[in-house]
Amino acid sequence: MFTGLSAFPLTPTDEKGVDERSFADLVTRLATAGVDSIGALGSTGGYAYLTRDQRARAARLAVEAAGDVPVMVGIGALRTSEVLAVAEDAQNAGASAVLLAPVSYQPLTDEEVFGLYEDVTGELSVPLCVYDNPGTTHFTFSDELHERIAALPNVGAVKIPGIPADQAPDRITALRGRLAEGVALGVSGDQFAAGGLNAGADLWFSVIGGLLPEECLAITRAAAAGDTARAEALSARMEPLWELFRRYGSLRVTSAAAEHLGLVGSPNLPRPLRGIPAAAKEEVAAALDSLTSSRRRS
Template identity: 80%
Template sequence: MFTGLSAFPLTPTDEVDIDEKGFARLVARLAAAGVDSIGALGSTGGYAYLTREQRARAARIAVEAAGEVPVMIGIGALRTPEVLALAEDAQNQGASAVLLAPVSYQPLTDDEVFGLYEDVTKELSVPLCVYDNPGTTHFTFGDELHGRIAALPNVGAVKIPGIPAEQAPERIASLRGSLPDGVALGVSGDQFAAAGLNGGADLWFSVIGGLLPELCLSITRAAANGDPDRATALSDRLQPLWNLFRRHSSLRVTSAAAEHLGLIDRPNLPRPLRGLDPNVRKEVAAALDALGVRA
């Protein structure tokens, strides 16, 4: 479950509801490409903007469209009872794992975050991935807290932010030393993924992998096959996309890219989020065309 490439697709929406056909299409493309797992309802999947009922339907659609590919479902929410209900829904819909970030409005303490994971993991029958994403949660995990949480039952992986190449081997080795044996360590932050994989991470939790799986699989496989130079070179080809991610956010750029490829309609982001302006859309289209990407 927690190896290789875990691809995170958008959950396209309009002003009323989920675009179920569009979402199924995105997930089915990933399964056909041979990704190792699919992460539905992550940050790219817009989980925080959807109701419980919408999230349950999205989980069902993802599992059905993925076929034999395991699906991890995001269950983050503000209150612990909501998280527990979402975890139950995800498991009932056939999720192979769940993904949990410490979502909050009031800043959380370490003990409060530990208590959240303690409450949730004891109710699970599938593995949980700890979602360390300070850019959205504004909570920073320390290694000691990661170790405490990873020792809880049913914790299968930790998802950490991207790490620059020169820091990746030391950072990954240090954090791995705090985790129990058998808990996988994965990186996000797509522009840093090759560095993380080359530095010893077990898997890449990828935004752009949810749209361009073949390119991301080539990077992942190169790193796994002991060819770090090739993994880095393949990642460098995507630099125009990484630049756009930094300027406009990975979610908005991926939304525009999916539209350009004719995979989803517009609008597809939940208000108040809005898509990119026409000039930036042209940059996104040019970056995809330069890569030779077609739907």
């Protein structure tokens, strides 16, 4: 399942809980669009803000709504015992894979992170994707640590941060050479995805793909076909959104975009998170409308 476009939907949440109907509709929408996999309860899915019961319920809803499209479920938590519990829930829900970031309050050492993955992979019956996301975890993986973890049983993929296009070929070649055979290498950081795919990454783990699957599939398919110029051009069309991501963060911009498209209500982020200011929402709406116009012209 670790190929192509893996789309990560919001989990619309307010202080009363998860908007289950909107969440299921978002997942169904991705499956209908033909994404290669769906990443439920990733960072965009707000997993860290949900209770175990909410996460288990969302995992079941995602698998049911996805139909034949494989679903990967985020299992990050502060304690290993909690990770193992939500991993069991995800597997019982029918998840095809799980996604694990080294979540922490106290800074973790390399040995502690290796021990986390060692403990968890030994209990899994589905593949695990290593989630390298220093922007949220404040932990930086070394290539040596990636190599050690990738050699563990049930590790199926590594999700790395975005890489500028001019650095992507060297970075992907170097890291791929250290990963065990059969372990996929995927990129995130939506604004850098075209460059990473063009440089040979196996897949794109996409925030905006959870909301605009057609646009992201077009980029992914162009890169897979070797049409690097088209992949970069299609990504460049989305620069107004990338610029907003840089200013406000991808989660908040995606939240506003989902509101503008009428796919979720408001509020849809768990406190203390809040939506972006009204003026910024107008910028999001203008960026989306511009994309719609571009799609019609092409």
